[in-house]
Amino acid sequence: xxxxxxxxxxVNKERADKKWFxxxxxxxxxxxxxxxxxxxxxxxxxxxxxxxxDCGDNIIIINSEKISLSGNKVKDKTYTxxxxxxxxxxxxxxxxxxxxxxxxxxxxxxxxxLPKNALGRALFRNLRVCVGTExxxxxxxxxxxxxxxxx
Numbered sequence: 001x002x003x004x005x006x007x008x009x010x011v012n013k014e015r016a017d018k019k020w021f022x023x024x025x026x027x028x029x030x031x032x033x034x035x036x037x038x039x040x041x042x043x044x045x046x047x048x049x050x051x052x053x054d055c056g057d058n059i060i061i062i063n064s065e066k067i068s069l070s071g072n073k074v075k076d077k078t079y080t081x082x083x084x085x086x087x088x089x090x091x092x093x094x095x096x097x098x099x100x101x102x103x104x105x106x107x108x109x110x111x112x113x114l115p116k117n118a119l120g121r122a123l124f125r126n127l128r129v130c131v132g133t134e135x136x137x138x139x140x141x142x143x144x145x146x147x148x149x150x151x
Contacts, residue, residue: 011048016055018126020137021145023059025106026066028147034109036147037061041126042114045150054119058126060142062133065102069094079108103129 043056079092114120
């Protein structure tokens with residue numbers, strides 16, 4: 001006798017259908033790109049989305065140095081960090097960060113949009129940001145993801 005099962009199946013890390021995607025950041029606005037990538041990493045575009053599990057996809061972002069910032073953010077926006085010592089507050093502008101580590105601008109934006117707990121730290125490991133078009137993850141066979149088609 002076969003009966004219908006009305007149980008909601010919750011996806012866990014082992015049963016999640018994780019894929020690899022590659023995103024080109026050329027001329028994309030930082031916030032809009034970061035929010036869409038954070039949703040894909042979280043798994044919110046999947047029908048099997050589970051809030052407490054890592055069921056999202058892996059993302060490789062290329063050309064992170066070619067991002068677009070609106071207004072005067074290149075000179076006005078600052079990132080603050082603290083060394084841990086008295087008087088150790090340090091400030092970095094986006095202009096300085098673009099010269100030294102252009103990938104960190106997108107990393108900071110995306111990390112800020114993920115949960116602030118152990119799950120968020122695990123989800124952040126599903127992100128790779130590369131300067132230029134070269135990356136060392138060809139073995140994963142990433143598919144090209146059109147960010148503009150996702151809403």
